[in-house]
Amino acid sequence: MVRKSKFSSRDLVMTAMLFAMAIALGLFENLLPPLPTPVPLRYGLSNIAVMYALLFLGAPAAFTMALLKSGFAVMTRGLIAGLTSLSGGLVSVACMYLLNRLSGNKASIVALGVTGAVTHNLGQYLFIVMIDYLRLPVLAILPLLLITGVITGLLSAALLKAAEPALKRLHNINRKI
Amino acid sequence: MARRDTTSDKSKRVFMRPTDLLIVGLILLVALVLFFVVGNLNKSEVKEAHIFHENELIDVLPLTWEEERDIVYEQQPKITLHLYQDGSIAFVESSCPDKVCINSGILSEAGDWTACLPNRMLVQIVGLSGDESQEVDLVG
Numbered sequence: 001m002v003r004k005s006k007f008s009s010r011d012l013v014m015t016a017m018l019f020a021m022a023i024a025l026g027l028f029e030n031l032l033p034p035l036p037t038p039v040p041l042r043y044g045l046s047n048i049a050v051m052y053a054l055l056f057l058g059a060p061a062a063f064t065m066a067l068l069k070s071g072f073a074v075m076t077r078g079l080i081a082g083l084t085s086l087s088g089g090l091v092s093v094a095c096m097y098l099l100n101r102l103s104g105n106k107a108s109i110v111a112l113g114v115t116g117a118v119t120h121n122l123g124q125y126l127f128i129v130m131i132d133y134l135r136l137p138v139l140a141i142l143p144l145l146l147i148t149g150v151i152t153g154l155l156s157a158a159l160l161k162a163a164e165p166a167l168k169r170l171h172n173i174n175r176k177i
Numbered sequence: 178m179a180r181r182d183t184t185s186d187k188s189k190r191v192f193m194r195p196t197d198l199l200i201v202g203l204i205l206l207v208a209l210v211l212f213f214v215v216g217n218l219n220k221s222e223v224k225e226a227h228i229f230h231e232n233e234l235i236d237v238l239p240l241t242w243e244e245e246r247d248i249v250y251e252q253q254p255k256i257t258l259h260l261y262q263d264g265s266i267a268f269v270e271s272s273c274p275d276k277v278c279i280n281s282g283i284l285s286e287a288g289d290w291t292a293c294l295p296n297r298m299l300v301q302i303v304g305l306s307g308d309e310s311q312e313v314d315l316v317g
Contacts, residue, residue: 038281038291110197118204134297135232137290139215146208150201161192 007058014170015061018053019068022046026069037144039136044117044152047092048160051112054096056171062093080133084124091123092116113157118149221287221304226266228258229299240264240302253296266300268293 025045035041046069054062066089074082096116100107125145128134193201228236230252238248241264248258255272265285268278273295281291287304 034275034277034280036280038277039294040275040277108194108197110193111200114197114201114204132232134292134294134299135229136292136299137215137288137301139211140288140290143208143212143215146204146211150204150208154201158192 007060011057011061015053015057015064018049018057018061019065022049022065022069023072025049035148037148039141039144041121041145041148042152044120044156045159047113047116047120047152048156048163050089050093051096051109051116051156051160052167054093054100054112056167059093059097062097063090066090066093080131083131084127087127088120088122088124091126092120095119109157109161110154113155113160114150114153117153117156118146121145121149215288221306223305224264224287225303225305226260226284227299227301227303229301231297238266240266253298256293256296256298258300266302268300272296 023046025048026042029043029045032043035043050062050065053065066086069089070082070086073085093116096112096119099112099115103111122145125136125141128136224240226236226238226240227234228238228250230250235250235252238260240260242262243260243264245262246260247269248260249256255270256268256278257270258266259269260266261283263285265283267283268281268291271278271293273293275295278291278293278298284291284300284302287302290299290301292299
């Protein structure tokens with residue numbers, strides 16, 4: 001029995017565009033003043049695109065974007081950077097998906113954004129630990145990852161919320177952002 | 178065509194709901210607790226800088242009042258550390274693209290640390306108070 005896929009070609013094109021937007025946001029955030037952290041942490045603006053994809057195009061689209069983003073990272077920043085991005089991205093999307101699922105698709109954007117950002121940082125750190133790349137002081141780095149995760153998560157949630165009026169024209173938003 | 182969405186009426190635009198505040202609060206609480214645990218572990222006058230490269234300890238510098246000097250290690254000839262007169266240390270030159278290590282500034286207190294990730298180098302200030310248990314927070 002073949003189930004008719006609900007993922008239309010329109011959705012496919014949107015995923016591609018959102019991926020491009022995620023990259024563009026990533027490039028843009030490099031122009032901003034760097035966060036005052038002893039390790040490279042980003043503003044995570046591309047998470048805005050990933051969150052949107054998760055909510056309106058589905059988990060497979062969001063996971064695909066995470067994969068594509070890390071592919072891009074491999075091409076531009078190298079293998080380790082790419083794998084770190086993959087680790088953070090997959091953990092982040094998985095946690096956002098779970099949160100959304102467990103809340104019956106009612107998780108607020110703030111909760112999703114913060115969860116996504118914090119778990120992204122934790123996923124990246126986990127990878128660094130697993131390959132024993134550099135033994136950063138655990139007790140010192142965890143609060144840093146958590147706090148910057150909260151702040152950047154709030155930022156991307158606020159930005160997505162601000163874009164809500166424009167997004168309404170794209171999808172029949174029967175979900176509260 | 179599209180039914181009127183009443184959720185965006187100007188009267189009620191809430192950014193964070195109580196649950197959100199709870200989540201954020203919990204995370205920040207955990208972070209703060211960890212932060213203060215670290216803060217209270219490290220208070221000593223006698224300090225050393227531990228320099229790691231690729232997870233190997235390549236140097237231990239006692240941070241006493243010294244002559245200012247630049248330090249370069251043969252494992253990373255493109256990275257220059259600077260030791261200041263008051264016993265603080267900082268990255269001053271590096272081959273990494275981000276220069277996060279340099280922007281981290283000067284390390285002076287026990288527990289201060291910074292790293293150059295692309296070059297796999299870590300500099301951490303360790304306080305000595307008679308026991309070597311300060312190293313317990315390194316992942317190993």
